[in-house]
Amino acid sequence: MTSTSGNDADAAGLDGPAASAVPAVELIGIGKRFGAVVANADVDLVLRRGTVHAVMGENGAGKSTLMSMLFGLLEPDSGEIRIDGRPVRFAGPLDAIAAGLGMVHQHFRLFDTMTVAENVVYGAEPRRPGFFGRGVVDRAAAAARVRELSERYGLESDPDAVVGSLSAGARQRVEILKALHRDARILILDEPTAVLTPNEVTSLFAVIRRAAEGGATVVLVTHKIHEVLSVSDEVTVLRDGRVTGRFATAEATAASLVHAMTGRAIDEVRNPRTGTPGATVLEVSGLTVGDSGAGSGSGSRTSPGGGGVAAVSDVSFEVRAGEIVGIAGVSGNGQHELVAAVLGTLPARSGRVRILGDDVAGRSVRDRRALGLAVIPEDRRGEGSAVTMSVAENVTLGHHRTPPIGSASGVGRGWMSIRAERARARELIRDYDVRTSGELQPIGALSGGNAQKVVIARELSHRAPLVIAEQPTQGVDVGAIESIHGRLLEHRADGGALLLVSHEISELLALADRILVMYAGRIVAEFPADEATTARIGAAMAGAAEAASEPDPEDPES
Amino acid sequence: MTSTTTPPATGPEAPAPGRPGARLVRAALRHPAVVPVGAVVLALLIGAVIILAAGLDPVTAYAAVISGALEPGSLDYTFSVWGFIIGMALAAAIPLRMGEFNLGGNGQLVLGGLTAAVIAGNLPLPGPIVIPLAVLGAAVVSGAFGAISAPLATRFGIPIIISTLLLSPIAVAVVSYLVRFPLGEAGAAVAQTPRLPQDARMWALGDLSYSNVGLLIILALLVVFWLVDSRSAVGFELRVVGANRRFGAYGGVRVGRLALGAMAAAGAAAGVVGAVMVMSSPFRLIDGALISPGYTFAGLAAALLAGGRPALIPVTAILFTVLQVGGAAMERSADVPRQLSDVLQGVVIVVLALRTVLDQRRTERSSA
Numbered sequence: 001m002t003s004t005s006g007n008d009a010d011a012a013g014l015d016g017p018a019a020s021a022v023p024a025v026e027l028i029g030i031g032k033r034f035g036a037v038v039a040n041a042d043v044d045l046v047l048r049r050g051t052v053h054a055v056m057g058e059n060g061a062g063k064s065t066l067m068s069m070l071f072g073l074l075e076p077d078s079g080e081i082r083i084d085g086r087p088v089r090f091a092g093p094l095d096a097i098a099a100g101l102g103m104v105h106q107h108f109r110l111f112d113t114m115t116v117a118e119n120v121v122y123g124a125e126p127r128r129p130g131f132f133g134r135g136v137v138d139r140a141a142a143a144a145r146v147r148e149l150s151e152r153y154g155l156e157s158d159p160d161a162v163v164g165s166l167s168a169g170a171r172q173r174v175e176i177l178k179a180l181h182r183d184a185r186i187l188i189l190d191e192p193t194a195v196l197t198p199n200e201v202t203s204l205f206a207v208i209r210r211a212a213e214g215g216a217t218v219v220l221v222t223h224k225i226h227e228v229l230s231v232s233d234e235v236t237v238l239r240d241g242r243v244t245g246r247f248a249t250a251e252a253t254a255a256s257l258v259h260a261m262t263g264r265a266i267d268e269v270r271n272p273r274t275g276t277p278g279a280t281v282l283e284v285s286g287l288t289v290g291d292s293g294a295g296s297g298s299g300s301r302t303s304p305g306g307g308g309v310a311a312v313s314d315v316s317f318e319v320r321a322g323e324i325v326g327i328a329g330v331s332g333n334g335q336h337e338l339v340a341a342v343l344g345t346l347p348a349r350s351g352r353v354r355i356l357g358d359d360v361a362g363r364s365v366r367d368r369r370a371l372g373l374a375v376i377p378e379d380r381r382g383e384g385s386a387v388t389m390s391v392a393e394n395v396t397l398g399h400h401r402t403p404p405i406g407s408a409s410g411v412g413r414g415w416m417s418i419r420a421e422r423a424r425a426r427e428l429i430r431d432y433d434v435r436t437s438g439e440l441q442p443i444g445a446l447s448g449g450n451a452q453k454v455v456i457a458r459e460l461s462h463r464a465p466l467v468i469a470e471q472p473t474q475g476v477d478v479g480a481i482e483s484i485h486g487r488l489l490e491h492r493a494d495g496g497a498l499l500l501v502s503h504e505i506s507e508l509l510a511l512a513d514r515i516l517v518m519y520a521g522r523i524v525a526e527f528p529a530d531e532a533t534t535a536r537i538g539a540a541m542a543g544a545a546e547a548a549s550e551p552d553p554e555d556p557e558s
Numbered sequence: 559m560t561s562t563t564t565p566p567a568t569g570p571e572a573p574a575p576g577r578p579g580a581r582l583v584r585a586a587l588r589h590p591a592v593v594p595v596g597a598v599v600l601a602l603l604i605g606a607v608i609i610l611a612a613g614l615d616p617v618t619a620y621a622a623v624i625s626g627a628l629e630p631g632s633l634d635y636t637f638s639v640w641g642f643i644i645g646m647a648l649a650a651a652i653p654l655r656m657g658e659f660n661l662g663g664n665g666q667l668v669l670g671g672l673t674a675a676v677i678a679g680n681l682p683l684p685g686p687i688v689i690p691l692a693v694l695g696a697a698v699v700s701g702a703f704g705a706i707s708a709p710l711a712t713r714f715g716i717p718i719i720i721s722t723l724l725l726s727p728i729a730v731a732v733v734s735y736l737v738r739f740p741l742g743e744a745g746a747a748v749a750q751t752p753r754l755p756q757d758a759r760m761w762a763l764g765d766l767s768y769s770n771v772g773l774l775i776i777l778a779l780l781v782v783f784w785l786v787d788s789r790s791a792v793g794f795e796l797r798v799v800g801a802n803r804r805f806g807a808y809g810g811v812r813v814g815r816l817a818l819g820a821m822a823a824a825g826a827a828a829g830v831v832g833a834v835m836v837m838s839s840p841f842r843l844i845d846g847a848l849i850s851p852g853y854t855f856a857g858l859a860a861a862l863l864a865g866g867r868p869a870l871i872p873v874t875a876i877l878f879t880v881l882q883v884g885g886a887a888m889e890r891s892a893d894v895p896r897q898l899s900d901v902l903q904g905v906v907i908v909v910l911a912l913r914t915v916l917d918q919r920r921t922e923r924s925s926a
Contacts, residue, residue, distance in 0.1 A: 343808065345804075345807055345808060364810070364812060365807060365808065365809075365810045366810035366811070366812060368810075369810045370810075375808070377808060379804075382802075382804055382805075383802075383804045383805060383808045384805065384808070385802070385805060386798055386801035386802035386805045387801075387802070388801050388802075389797070389798070389801050389802075393794070393797075393798070396794070397794075397798055397805070397806075397809040397810075397811075398809050398810055400791050400794050400795075401791050406791055414790055414791050414792065415789055415790050415791070416789055416790060416791055416794060418788075418789065
């Protein structure tokens, strides 16, 4: 998440009108970095009293970090937080709660074995006189308080129910009640709809509106565009840790929000679109995949009690030799699960994946890679590398059993030549222009762009007929983007097949021969390169309903 | 962190004095050796405080530990203990390399001892056949026992650290029962197997009475582990998974099989230690005698201190060997109970575990 140019805030944004009253919360010039990673840079955010303010951005855009700082979980490196016009410094969440903030986390923080009332009042219990002064929790008062709050905000809840037995939606209501019990005037909801069914979402939005009309300030953290449009008053969009757009919701459109979330400077390298595609290399038919459930936030539709909502449902497409097929979509719409199911790190629930004609059902990751698959993963630090290991070791995984490093047969089988490993690493470092102090430097010490070059060098040097590149230029500086795009086009020119998953529309327009759009786990649209435009793709990315209302619809219900 | 060792500022636009020095100090503090060494120093300091609190002199006590362990007369014994601790360190280090904790060393150890006692005690074969057979048998049985934890983790999601810890007492109890009743020496007051026949005793090294060829076998295992760890595909995969499990799985490492192999190898190492102990003086399996010296946890501490690195294990094992052997001497000459060495081991483990937890938190936070 290095900072990229992305400075079209002024162009896209339209500053909210100066509020007559002092705003409930002001964040001014907030910055936060984790080591070399910039999570937030110079973020301004104004929350006016009695409004619902959406903070949107893709995974990793810095929304959660920003909210953690507002709630006192993290301390900003720079900038100022003002509540009701007064500068504050929170040493922890307790300070934030005392100042009138309440936060409903994406992952609930409740005691499963205790009742709703107990959870709601925990930490601020009504007390009554007992044997030892006022030391006894007044359970009756607690239950009455829950009933009263439920009534006032329309939050249906049984004070005596045990939390562990409740659905995700009911648990979320308990979290909200908990904040309201402590008289929170500023309510932060972090991806609140991720775990909810559509009906629960509707009733949650009703509660949110009711709270705002009652004078509360609600912050809705989300990456779902239709939620923003349906419930918020104002929107602030983050990308790469910076504010890239400010809108009054009434004036925002799905396309303008998508642009602010994903837009980036167009680059120079383009697909020449010459040649005709060859044989089918990857064939996916009727693929349905469950949720990855990894806490990374990418799998965002878990439902309680196992099973879960499908992250990918009934997806079919094929990629042929010498062709780049792009998959567009706001992240979290099933793209990652699709890639994981092709690679084999996530099981498919149903459907078929064929690599070079071989059905890979039940095959291990190693077997699939041996068939001719290479993957550039989205999560470079979490999945694509081992940050504590050297560049040489990182570039070796997957090549360690084959010549020149290993040997597939004979006495050398199973052994590695360290000399060959280092020589090969030096060669790739030179070829891919990786800026490093040497092949023995830990990859974690490299900049994002250079680490990504190492990952790409490793995967492309397999010379696999099928390459899947997931967000190959995410968090990469502009210079490196160009060289990475060049490499991917080289792969195409050499007759390789490439599946390119990206939420950068410009990247897809520059590279892909065909573009598929994923929304809510399905492919909702397909465009040949010459028919694809930012507006059309953006409309499809925002979901079928929005696309239909766009002036230039392209039959999104494919 | 103030810096007293700041070199003179290099230029007019040098930042505020102290900055480069502070950075140097911070970089030095991040050196990988700092935490392990700090753990040992902290343990020794805490030990000193405890000794002081007991009204005794820590300098005398520590001197007694060192002289007790390293005086020429006891070196024979010290070396044999060093071997056992290295062996048990291997049992912990192999899974540790892929980020798993084997806390079942005791069970694997006694099963190996039992197997060796049964094979060596019952097969009337010449030494060159029966001794390797007993060692091998111990490795196979303990390896199989250790390997149980891998499918428990991959199929049923029971963490290896838990299953090894919980399976171990079962093995210990079963062996204890067998030694007491079906396999016990008839008429003996102690629960023990009969003495092994002369042919089935581990070959001696010259006229040493404690260290024998078993020590060489264990050192050979260490060398093998070092080679596999640094030069083989499996060792590379082990380190990759230890550094980042998801990266390994994505790269095509069969993590389940790897865990199976690592746990089998770990169990086998512990089994070999058990076999060597049984085939050394007093040449029988005595109930509880394999566990009571505490080699398992000394080995675990040595492995943790070495970060699982095979090249460092012999060095860290020296530390715990000295504590172990010298502890007895300390008790005799300085009147400090030998349990103090357990305390020191414990402190080292706690400090290192704390480091692991803190590291994890830091990476979690930075990837948030």
